[in-house]
Amino acid sequence: MKLDARIPDGPIDTKWERHCFELKLINPANKRKFRVIVVGTGLAGASAAASLAELGYQVDAFCFQDSPRRAHSIAAQGGINAAKNYQGDGDSIYRLFYDTVKGGDFRAREANVYRLAQVSVNIIDQCVAQGVPFAREYGGYLDNRSFGGAQVSRTFYARGQTGQQLLLGAYQALARQVGNKKVRMHRRCEMLDLVLVDGHAKGIITRDLITGEISRHAADAVILATGGYGNAFFLSTNAKGCNVTAAYRAYKKGAAFANPCYTQIHPTCIPVAGDHQSKLTLMSESLRNDGRIWVPKQKGDRRAAGDIPAQDRDYYLERKYPSFGNLAPRDIASRAAKEVCDEGRGVGPRGLGVYLDFAESIQRLGSHVIEERYGNLFEMYNRITGEDPYASPMRIFPAVHYTMGGLWVDYNLMSNLPGLFVLGEANFSDHGANRLGASALMQGLADGYFVVPYTIGHYLAGQRPAAVSTEHAEFARAEEETRQRISTFLSLKGSRTADSFHRELGAVLWDHCGMSRSASGLKEALRRIPALRQEFWENLRVPGSGADLNQSLEKAGRVADFMEFAELLCHDALTREESCGGHFREEYQTSEGEAQRDDANFTHVSAWEFKGLESPPEEHREPLIFENVPLAVRSYK
Amino acid sequence: MRLKLHVWRQRGPADAGQMVSYDMPDVSPDMSFLEMLDVLNERLTLEGEEPIAFDHDCREGICGACGLVINGIAHGPTRGTTTCQLHMRSFKDGDEIWIEPWRARAFPVIKDLVVDRKSFDRVIESGGFISVNTGSAPEANILSVAKDSADQAFEYAACIGCGACVAACKNASAMLFVGAKVSHLASLPQGRVEAGRRARAMVSAMDAEGFGSCTNQFECEAVCPKDISVRAIAKMNREYLRAGLLESES
Numbered sequence: 001m002k003l004d005a006r007i008p009d010g011p012i013d014t015k016w017e018r019h020c021f022e023l024k025l026i027n028p029a030n031k032r033k034f035r036v037i038v039v040g041t042g043l044a045g046a047s048a049a050a051s052l053a054e055l056g057y058q059v060d061a062f063c064f065q066d067s068p069r070r071a072h073s074i075a076a077q078g079g080i081n082a083a084k085n086y087q088g089d090g091d092s093i094y095r096l097f098y099d100t101v102k103g104g105d106f107r108a109r110e111a112n113v114y115r116l117a118q119v120s121v122n123i124i125d126q127c128v129a130q131g132v133p134f135a136r137e138y139g140g141y142l143d144n145r146s147f148g149g150a151q152v153s154r155t156f157y158a159r160g161q162t163g164q165q166l167l168l169g170a171y172q173a174l175a176r177q178v179g180n181k182k183v184r185m186h187r188r189c190e191m192l193d194l195v196l197v198d199g200h201a202k203g204i205i206t207r208d209l210i211t212g213e214i215s216r217h218a219a220d221a222v223i224l225a226t227g228g229y230g231n232a233f234f235l236s237t238n239a240k241g242c243n244v245t246a247a248y249r250a251y252k253k254g255a256a257f258a259n260p261c262y263t264q265i266h267p268t269c270i271p272v273a274g275d276h277q278s279k280l281t282l283m284s285e286s287l288r289n290d291g292r293i294w295v296p297k298q299k300g301d302r303r304a305a306g307d308i309p310a311q312d313r314d315y316y317l318e319r320k321y322p323s324f325g326n327l328a329p330r331d332i333a334s335r336a337a338k339e340v341c342d343e344g345r346g347v348g349p350r351g352l353g354v355y356l357d358f359a360e361s362i363q364r365l366g367s368h369v370i371e372e373r374y375g376n377l378f379e380m381y382n383r384i385t386g387e388d389p390y391a392s393p394m395r396i397f398p399a400v401h402y403t404m405g406g407l408w409v410d411y412n413l414m415s416n417l418p419g420l421f422v423l424g425e426a427n428f429s430d431h432g433a434n435r436l437g438a439s440a441l442m443q444g445l446a447d448g449y450f451v452v453p454y455t456i457g458h459y460l461a462g463q464r465p466a467a468v469s470t471e472h473a474e475f476a477r478a479e480e481e482t483r484q485r486i487s488t489f490l491s492l493k494g495s496r497t498a499d500s501f502h503r504e505l506g507a508v509l510w511d512h513c514g515m516s517r518s519a520s521g522l523k524e525a526l527r528r529i530p531a532l533r534q535e536f537w538e539n540l541r542v543p544g545s546g547a548d549l550n551q552s553l554e555k556a557g558r559v560a561d562f563m564e565f566a567e568l569l570c571h572d573a574l575t576r577e578e579s580c581g582g583h584f585r586e587e588y589q590t591s592e593g594e595a596q597r598d599d600a601n602f603t604h605v606s607a608w609e610f611k612g613l614e615s616p617p618e619e620h621r622e623p624l625i626f627e628n629v630p631l632a633v634r635s636y637k
Numbered sequence: 638m639r640l641k642l643h644v645w646r647q648r649g650p651a652d653a654g655q656m657v658s659y660d661m662p663d664v665s666p667d668m669s670f671l672e673m674l675d676v677l678n679e680r681l682t683l684e685g686e687e688p689i690a691f692d693h694d695c696r697e698g699i700c701g702a703c704g705l706v707i708n709g710i711a712h713g714p715t716r717g718t719t720t721c722q723l724h725m726r727s728f729k730d731g732d733e734i735w736i737e738p739w740r741a742r743a744f745p746v747i748k749d750l751v752v753d754r755k756s757f758d759r760v761i762e763s764g765g766f767i768s769v770n771t772g773s774a775p776e777a778n779i780l781s782v783a784k785d786s787a788d789q790a791f792e793y794a795a796c797i798g799c800g801a802c803v804a805a806c807k808n809a810s811a812m813l814f815v816g817a818k819v820s821h822l823a824s825l826p827q828g829r830v831e832a833g834r835r836a837r838a839m840v841s842a843m844d845a846e847g848f849g850s851c852t853n854q855f856e857c858e859a860v861c862p863k864d865i866s867v868r869a870i871a872k873m874n875r876e877y878l879r880a881g882l883l884e885s886e887s
Contacts, residue, residue: 051771067758068698069798129774131767131828133791140781158791164699165794172766177761210747239694274666278675279696383722449771497682544687549748551690
């Protein structure tokens with residue numbers, strides 16, 4: 001396997017413009033001869049499908065949900081970053097670039113991040129034109145707020161529902177093209193395999209989730225915009241349907257999987273309430289603008305929050321990181337919460353929680369201001385916990401939220417498999433080892449609206465349109481494998497459900513490959529996962545048939561892939577013998593307990609090649625070169 | 638607490654369907670409604686029965702996938718709440734709960750509690766957008782939008798497309814859903830250009846899908862998990878009529 005990142009030469013601020021000029025073009029009359037498959041309809045997928053159709057390509061878009069509007073981008077709350085510098089507070093493309101590289105703990109590719117910062121300004125323009133109702137000042141101009149990991153206000157937002165509003169913008173752009181018959185929309189249709197012809201991605205195999213029909217779809221290129229793999233942990237802030245299947249199937253067909261160990265644990269989620277818990281709910285990071293995080297100074301202090309006087313409280317983020325305080329980046333805030341809970345100072349019935357307290361802001365600003373800023377989040381908290389956050393502090397705890405790792409892509413967002421493009425959370429490219437708040441929405445839309453529409457043409461220009469049909473033997477083979485797998489699931493007739501296996505797998509990952517990791521823990525996980533997988537394939541029970549809507553069967557397929565993927569995740573975590581961003585190895589920390597990077601040995605991307613389930617994956621390294629932002633210890637003190 | 642559930646079971650679109658009763662002996666008040674169904678489904682699977690099919694995804698009240706009629710009310714007894722955000726502390730020991738799918742001609746049942754809502758997508762495809770291609774947008778702050786207009790647009794744009802408004806309406810009308818989109822875009826200057834054409838196209842598409850008419854009962858507003866006001870319907874009617882008048886003048 002050869003990894004060529006295809007980073008253009010020259011100064012960083014002109015790379016993208018020159019690259020766009022050098023990319024081959026396809027004339028408008030020829031574009032309609034090419035067909036592109038887009039899997040996933042979140043911010044990245046919907047924006048790509050709509051933009052490609054506008055350009056004249058024929059598009060087939062797929063989602064497993066009943067409507068493209070339900071993709072999980074919809075749940076993003078806080079906002080979207082852009083280097084508009086509307087606040088005149090010293091922001092610039094270069095500063096957004098710098099903050100993102102530093103926030104990613106120097107494990108992202110500089111050129112990609114710079115381009116992201118450049119196109120961020122176009123995203124806001126596009127979304128406003130689509131009618132996205134961003135928050136505005138009384139003068140009618142766009143409002144901003146600040147977010148973790150930045151000292152400027154560059155986050156655009158629509159109350160606590162920014163992801164929803166951006167996705168509806170992209171969904172409506174997509175719907176317009178569906179109505180124009182430029183996009184064929186396949187709903188409740190799940191991709192189960194990727195088809196390669198002569199090494200190029202030329203199609204997919206899908207299952208219609210209502211009729212059970214297995215179908216072949218051929219195209220000139222395939223785009224995966226299928227999100228992250230946070231649900232490997234079972235409990236996460238992801239939607240229940242989020243899964244790794246599309247990306248993992250591509251990996252098994254030869255696509256390199258990069259940095260799977262970079263998982264983001266979000267510091268502000270509602271704590272687990274009981275064993276029945278099916279998912280975790282995020283409370284937007286924006287709350288940290290006005291909420292102060294604390295725990296009691298004394299271990300085992302069981303007094304109610306309101307009865308604990310100021311001198312007995314430890315505002316530990318403000319104490320440890322005075323310049324960023326409660327707005328310390330996510331990885332740092334999460335680890336700090338774990339640390340105080342490990343010390344026995346956690347709050348709530350299980351001792352796994354810290355307070356996020358608004359009392360002071362309510363006193364300073366009035367509860368109406370807090371309600372205007374965060375009303376829907378406070379309501380959501382109240383509905384889930386039965387507690388009133390206006391009267392007593394919220395309890396929060398970190399939870400798996402986002403995955404920075406993903407399929408390896410070059411500067412054109414193409415994987416090492418020609419014709420396979422990967423966008424949004426599904427790729428690895430922009431966030432390094434830690435993503436800053438409000439940057440996921442930015443990346444998804446950057447990839448879909450402003451990058452892939454340019455770069456995919458360069459690949460297609462070298463291809464003969466519609467060269468491959470679904471009659472090709474590779475399609476037949478992939479379809480047969482998919483059918484076999486489904487009939488195996490249905491024939492096992494064991495005594496455990498897919499959910500019970502998934503919960504157990506998630507617990508193994510959370511314990512050994514969660515907020516902190518160690519060689520011994522990871523080795524333990526690597527012993528337990530194959531054993532659990534073996535039991536899965538012997539003792540799984542999937543009721544019903546494959547010929548109609550069968551949610552247990554869908555789940556079984558996704559869990560089967562998580563079972564294999566989890567091993568890759570732990571393997572990568574074990575190999576990366578340093579701490580960086582979301583990847584914290586207990587053996588590699590400073591005397592103050594901060595993450596200790598090893599730049600001499602680990603300033604590279606680890607891209608893994610599948611070598612069969614019985615053999616360990618093979619590591620390929622893409623060196624990371626920092627020409628603009630000098631490698632430095634990331635300090636938020 | 639101990640509950641008794643009566644759940645609509647229907648094997649497929651052609652099946653007549655019926656209510657089936659299940660005992661739930663040990664329900665925690667901290668569970669969400671869907672987590673209770675998860676527990677039941679795990680039990681049914683191990684007992685060799687098919688679990689109950691229901692739509693759900695984000696489980697935080699924003700994707701719009703879930704939707705059950707609970708004791709006759711779309712999304713259940715708590716106002717401004719999706720089914721997934723409903724928690725069992727809203728019920729008490731010994732309660733009996735009736736659970737049914739959305740029922741409307743334009744939302745045919747697929748299986749058990751799962752219905753087909755493609756009709757909503759088709760209504761949006763008919764005109765629920767602003768026609769702007771990627772790349773052709775002007776600088777965002779060139780256009781100033783009054784904060785009140787932006788806030789009002791947001792209120793309507795908060796619609797999650799769940800279909801509760803249709804399920805609650807005796808006429809299975811989709812006017813709150815359609816009105817919310819028409820009003821969202823018509824409240825903003827960038828959406829005014831197509832406002833009339835949009836209203837007419839979406840109303841025609843809505844009628845073609847078999848949704849009924851509005852008879853001002855406001856049941857839709859009462860069950861809307863995002864508290865969208867029926868003013869959206871008035872605004873849509875205004876846009877629709879205005880478009881008709883302008884057309885007859887020209």
